[in-house]
Amino acid sequence: MEQYIIKGGNPLVGEVEIAGAKNAALAILAAAIMTDETVTIDNIPDVNDINVLLEAMSGIGARIQRLDRHSVKINGSNVHDFSIEYDYIKKIRASYYLLGALLGKYRRAEVALPGGCNIGSRPIDQHLKGFRALGAEVEIEHGKIVAEAEQLCGTHMYFDVVSVGATINVMMAASMAEGTTILENVAKEPHVVDVANFLNSMGANIRGAGTDVIKIKGVSRLHGTSYSIIPDQIEAGTFMFAAAATKGDITVMNVIPKHLEATAAKLLEIGCEIEEFDDAVRVVAKGRLKHTQVKTLPYPGFPTDMQPQMGVVLALCEGTSTITESIFENRFKYLDELARMGAVSKIEGNSATIEGVPRFSGARVSAPDLRAGAALCIAGLAAEGITIVDDIVYIQRGYERFEEKLRSLGAMIEKVSSDKEIQKFKLKVG
Numbered sequence: 006m007e008q009y010i011i012k013g014g015n016p017l018v019g020e021v022e023i024a025g026a027k028n029a030a031l032a033i034l035a036a037a038i039m040t041d042e043t044v045t046i047d048n049i050p051d052v053n054d055i056n057v058l059l060e061a062m063s064g065i066g067a068r069i070q071r072l073d074r075h076s077v078k079i080n081g082s083n084v085h086d087f088s089i090e091y092d093y094i095k096k097i098r099a100s101y102y103l104l105g106a107l108l109g110k111y112r113r114a115e116v117a118l119p120g121g122c123n124i125g126s127r128p129i130d131q132h133l134k135g136f137r138a139l140g141a142e143v144e145i146e147h148g149k150i151v152a153e154a155e156q157l158c159g160t161h162m163y164f165d166v167v168s169v170g171a172t173i174n175v176m177m178a179a180s181m182a183e184g185t186t187i188l189e190n191v192a193k194e195p196h197v198v199d200v201a202n203f204l205n206s207m208g209a210n211i212r213g214a215g216t217d218v219i220k221i222k223g224v225s226r227l228h229g230t231s232y233s234i235i236p237d238q239i240e241a242g243t244f245m246f247a248a249a250a251t252k253g254d255i256t257v258m259n260v261i262p263k264h265l266e267a268t269a270a271k272l273l274e275i276g277c278e279i280e281e282f283d284d285a286v287r288v289v290a291k292g293r294l295k296h297t298q299v300k301t302l303p304y305p306g307f308p309t310d311m312q313p314q315m316g317v318v319l320a321l322c323e324g325t326s327t328i329t330e331s332i333f334e335n336r337f338k339y340l341d342e343l344a345r346m347g348a349v350s351k352i353e354g355n356s357a358t359i360e361g362v363p364r365f366s367g368a369r370v371s372a373p374d375l376r377a378g379a380a381l382c383i384a385g386l387a388a389e390g391i392t393i394v395d396d397i398v399y400i401q402r403g404y405e406r407f408e409e410k411l412r413s414l415g416a417m418i419e420k421v422s423s424d425k426e427i428q429k430f431k432l433k434v435g
C-alpha cells in the first residue's frame with residue numbers, strides 16, 4: 006500500500022501550476038456523449054477519478070482517444086449500452102452524471118445506486134426528483150437506478166437542497182428535453198457554470214448558470230465542440246493553505262482569482278498576505294497566524310472541500326477557532342488523525358472547536374478521504390519530524406502529481422511502499 010513520507014519544517018516557497026478542475030471535468034466528460042459528433046476536451050486533470058470515468062464510458066461504447074495526459078477526443082455515436090455497472094459507481098460516485106447524459110440523449114439510463122462515502126450518506130433524491138419532473142419514470146431496482154422516458158418535457162422545479170450534482174445532472178437531461186425548463190435553488194459553483202458553458206458550446210441553450218435560477222430551452226440535438234476545463238479552485242486552495250501552514254510564500258498559477266475569494270478572505274482574516282494577479286494568487290504567511298470562525302456553505306460561501314485544509318491551519322493558529330460544516334455530516338474525521346500530531350479539538354454535532362497549538366509533531370496518520378488526506382499532508386509539512394500518511398490512494402483520486410508539486414516548492418515528501426524505502430528517506434533527510 007503506497008504511503009507519503011514527509012519531513013516537516015521547511016517553509017514552502019515558489020510557484021505551482023494548477024490543473025483543470027476534477028469536479029468540472031467529470032461532468033463535462035459524461036456530457037460529451039450527448040452528441041454523435043466528436044468532442045475534444047483539454048486541461049483535464051490526470052487523476053484516478055477521470056481515468057475510471059473514461060473507462061466506464063468506453064465500457065458502454067463511447068470511443069475515447071487520449072491525445073495526451075490532459076486532452077481527450079470523445080465520440081459517443083457508438084454508445085449501445087445504457088447501463089453503468091456497480092464497479093464503476095463504487096469507484097467514483099460521479100459516474101452518476103452518465104444518468105443525466107444518457108437520459109437526455111437516449112431517454113434511457115441504468116446506473117448502479119451510489120453508496121454513501123466517507124464524508125456522509127450523500128443521497129441522490131434531488132437528482133431523481135429532477136428527472137421525474139422532466140417526465141422520466143425512475144425506479145430503484147436491484148441496487149440500480151432505472152430511468153426512462155417516452156419524452157422529456159420542460160418543467161419548473163425547485164431543489165429542496167442546494168446540490169452541485171443534482172443541478173448538473175438535471176441540467177444535462179433538460180438540455181435535450183422538449184420545451185423550457187426552469188431550475189430554482191440551484192448550486193452556483195464554478196464547475197456548474199463550466200458544464201453549462203460546455204453544453205452551450207455543443208448547441209444547448211442554458212442561461213443563468215451561476216445564479217439562483219437556471220433557464221434551459223431544450224434542443225433536439227447537440228453537436229461536437231472543443232472545450233477547455235476551468236482551473237481547479239480546490240487544488241489551488243489546498244496549496245494556498247499549505248503556504249499558510251508552513252509560513253511559506255506560494256503563488257498558485259493558472260487560476261481564476263474570483264473562484265478563490267472565500268478562501269483568500271479567510272487567509273487574510275488569520276493574518277496571511279494575499280496578492281492577486283490576472284491568473285494567479287500569491288499567499289505569504291509570516292509569524293503565528295490568528296484564530297477565526299468558519300462555516301462551510303454552497304458557493305460563493307467557504308467551500309466544504311477546503312474545510313479540512315482550513316482546520317489544519319487553524320490548529321496551528323493562536324487562540325480558539327470554530328468550524329461549522331453545514332454541507333456534509335461526517336467531515337471532521339481528520340481531526341482524530343490530527344490529534345496524533347498534537348492538535349487539540351472538540352467536535353460537537355456539525356461544529357468543531359479548535360485550540361491552536363504552537364506546533365505539530367510528526368506521526369503516522371491515515372487519510373480518511375480525498376481532501377482530509379491532502380490536509381494531513383499539509384500538517385506533516387508543518388510538523389517537526391517525520392509524518393507517514395497511509396491510504397494516499399484517496400489523494401491520488403483528486404490531485405495530479407501532488408508530491409512532485411510539493412517537492413517543487415521545497416517540501417521533503419516522497420511516495421513510498423516499503424519499509425526499505427522509508428529507511429532510505431530517513432537516512433537521506435537526516
Ligand code: EPZ
Nearest residue numbers: 028099127128129130131132166168169170310332333375
Ligand atoms: C460535489 O459533490 C463534489 N463532487 C464534492 O467534492 C463537493 O464536496 C460537493 O459537490 C459540494 O460542493 C463532485 O463534484 C464530483 P452535493 P455532490 O450534491 O454533488 C445533499 C471532492 O472532494 N444532497 O452538492 O455529491 C448532500 O447530502 C468532493 O472533490 C441531498 O440531500 O454534493 C449534501 O449534504 C467531495 N440530495 C449536500 O446536498 C441529493 O440528491 C451537498 O451535496 C444530493 C445532495
